[in-house]
Amino acid sequence: MNERIYRTEAIVLRRRDFGEADRLITLYTPGRGKQRVVAKGARKTTSRMGGHLELFTRSQLLLATGRNLDIITQAQTIMPYRALREDLSRISYAYYVSDLLDKVTGDEEENRPLYNLLVQTLAGLDTAASPSLVVRFYELRLLGLVGYQPAFFHCTRCQNELTEQAEQWLPPAGVLCPECALQSPGALPISLAAFKALRFLQRQPFADMTTLRLSEALQGEIEDILRRMIRPILERDLKSITFLQAVRR
Numbered sequence: 001m002n003e004r005i006y007r008t009e010a011i012v013l014r015r016r017d018f019g020e021a022d023r024l025i026t027l028y029t030p031g032r033g034k035q036r037v038v039a040k041g042a043r044k045t046t047s048r049m050g051g052h053l054e055l056f057t058r059s060q061l062l063l064a065t066g067r068n069l070d071i072i073t074q075a076q077t078i079m080p081y082r083a084l085r086e087d088l089s090r091i092s093y094a095y096y097v098s099d100l101l102d103k104v105t106g107d108e109e110e111n112r113p114l115y116n117l118l119v120q121t122l123a124g125l126d127t128a129a130s131p132s133l134v135v136r137f138y139e140l141r142l143l144g145l146v147g148y149q150p151a152f153f154h155c156t157r158c159q160n161e162l163t164e165q166a167e168q169w170l171p172p173a174g175v176l177c178p179e180c181a182l183q184s185p186g187a188l189p190i191s192l193a194a195f196k197a198l199r200f201l202q203r204q205p206f207a208d209m210t211t212l213r214l215s216e217a218l219q220g221e222i223e224d225i226l227r228r229m230i231r232p233i234l235e236r237d238l239k240s241i242t243f244l245q246a247v248r249r
C-alpha cells in the first residue's frame, strides 16, 4: 500500500449517509478549503469517530489519500460548540452559515481567512448575545473574502469617497454618492443608521460587535440589504433561509 496520510483541522459543513455504514462528509479546512471525504464505518455504534464528526464540530483529523475521495482515519474534537446545538434558533443560523459557505466556494480552493471567519462565526453563535448580528458580520466579511466586497466607503459608481450624506445604494454592489444616485435607475434607499452600522461591521474587528445595539427595524433593514447583495452570487435561494424563516415564525 502506498497511501499518503495527512493531518488537518476542519469544520464539518454537511454530512450524509453513504453505503452501509459510512458517511460522506463535506469539510471546510484551512489548507484546502472545501473538501468532500468519507468516514468509513462512522454510523456504527462502535465507531470511535462518530461523535467527533457531528455537524459544525471543529475537529482535528487524520486522513488517508483515497483513489477518489480521501478517507478520515482518526478524528478528535477541538470545539464541540455545545450551546449552539441546544438552541433551535442558533442551530438554524449555523445551518445557514455552512450552507452559504458551501454554495459560494468551489472544491479544494484554499482560503484561510474564510476558514478563520467560519471558526469565529461558529464560536460567536455558540456564545454571543445576538446571534443575528454574528451572522450579519459573517455575511458581510464573506462577501469580501470571495471577491464581492460591497462598497460602503467609496461610491460604487464613481469611486469618490462617501460622506454620511449618502442615502441610496445600488444592488448588489454598494452605496452611491448623491450625484451618482440621481443617475442610477434601480437605486434603493438606505437609512443613515444602516449605512453607519454596515460601515462599522465592515471595518471593526469581530469583538467590537458586542458594543453594537441595533433596533429590530434596523437589523431588518441590514438583513435585507445583505440578502440583496448575496442573492446574485447564488444560483438559487438557500433552503436554509426558508428554514430560518420557518423557525422564526
Ligand SMILES: [Zn+2]
Residues within 6 Å of the ligand: 155, 156, 157, 158, 159, 160, 176, 177, 178, 179, 180, 181
Ligand atoms: Zn458616485
